[in-house]
Amino acid sequence: MHTSAMNHTTSRKNLAYLGADRRLAAVKIGRFTVYASSGLRLESEDFKPGHLQVPLTRYFDLPDSGNFEVHPVFMQDLGGVPIDWQDRVKAVLGRIMRGASAHIFCDGGKGRTGTMLASLVALAESHRSTPDPIAAVRERYFHGAVETIEQAEAIFALRGQPVPEKYVMQLLPPLWHLRHQAALQQLQLSGPALGKLPNLNGWPPIASHRIATGPGANPLRPMTRYEQAGLDGLNALATLADASKTLYRVASAVAALAAKSVQKRRANQTS
Numbered sequence: 001m002h003t004s005a006m007n008h009t010t011s012r013k014n015l016a017y018l019g020a021d022r023r024l025a026a027v028k029i030g031r032f033t034v035y036a037s038s039g040l041r042l043e044s045e046d047f048k049p050g051h052l053q054v055p056l057t058r059y060f061d062l063p064d065s066g067n068f069e070v071h072p073v074f075m076q077d078l079g080g081v082p083i084d085w086q087d088r089v090k091a092v093l094g095r096i097m098r099g100a101s102a103h104i105f106c107d108g109g110k111g112r113t114g115t116m117l118a119s120l121v122a123l124a125e126s127h128r129s130t131p132d133p134i135a136a137v138r139e140r141y142f143h144g145a146v147e148t149i150e151q152a153e154a155i156f157a158l159r160g161q162p163v164p165e166k167y168v169m170q171l172l173p174p175l176w177h178l179r180h181q182a183a184l185q186q187l188q189l190s191g192p193a194l195g196k197l198p199n200l201n202g203w204p205p206i207a208s209h210r211i212a213t214g215p216g217a218n219p220l221r222p223m224t225r226y227e228q229a230g231l232d233g234l235n236a237l238a239t240l241a242d243a244s245k246t247l248y249r250v251a252s253a254v255a256a257l258a259a260k261s262v263q264k265r266r267a268n269q270t271s
Contacts, residue, residue: 022109027117027141029093030124034102036117036141038109048103052095056106056116071095075112080150086158089119096120114138114145115155122158134167147171 022038024046037046039060047053049067056075073088075081082088096102106112114137121133130136133155137145146152149171152163 022113022142024103025141027137029096029117029120032096032124034096034104034117034120036109036113037103037105038113039105039107040109042105046103048101050101052092052100052102054092054102054104054116056104056112059107060105069100073116075106075115077107078111078148080148081115081154085119085154089116089123089158092116093120093123097124110142110144111147111151114142114147115151117141118146118155119158122155127159132164 022036023041024035024037026033027036035051039055039057042061044061044063047063047068051068053062053068053070055070055072057077058072058074062070071092073082073092092102092104104113104116114134118133118137121130121136125133125136134146134152146155146167149163149168152167152171156163
């Protein structure tokens with residue numbers, strides 16, 4: 001058995017959020033059909049004989065023996081894509097066009113899996129028939145497919161197009177994610193014990209936890225430019241808030257002194 005770097009105990013609520021219900025979903029890509037899954041709930045019997053297994057995560061289990069081929073395309077969770085993304089997508093599409101039955105999966109089956117599916121659509125289907133690959137995959141597979149602006153940029157770059165404005169705003173890192181990434185960066189610097197990652201806003205930090213602190217795992221991925229810009233903005237707001245508090249305290253002290261001075265003058269006038 002090829003085992004994952006870590007074993008995790010995950011609540012039913014967290015599994016539902018991470019897409020544990022997506023398992024061997026049939027998705028049309030042009031005239032072909034591929035299968036997509038959340039790797040969190042895959043069992044040995046889900047690795048069908050003859051399927052081309054395309055894991056997008058380093059954390060997966062495979063049966064000891066099986067009549068299938070593994071073609072990994074590792075991606076960082078909630079990040080971007082490898083620098084040679086177009087070549088990797090073309091390689092997978094080429095295998096599909098030559099008759100391979102591909103099974104694509106990551107951890108939750110949303111961001112990375114959605115990105116690969118939408119990228120295949122971008123190359124396999126014309127702009128006229130499918131002008132928006134992300135919308136197509138969200139309709140055919142899962143409404144939350146593709147999670148980051150970097151993923152969206154990579155998809156539309158395959159057609160030489162910019163990201164539509166609606167995705168720019170929709171996929172910018174949310175506040176909870178920025179706080180999560182900041183906590184991860186701090187954990188990597190301080191080298192905490194395994195399992196000490198804070199649970200921010202109820203988000204189960206499973207995937208990033210693996211990347212940050214899992215035995216034998218890769219180092220924590222670098223911040224994307226959008227994450228860094230967001231954190232810079234949060235830091236600027238925090239600095240501004242601190243300055244505002246300081247100004248408020250100074251103004252309050254000045255007002256208190258002025259009030260005492262007025263009271264003293266009035267007292268002198270009445271005496």
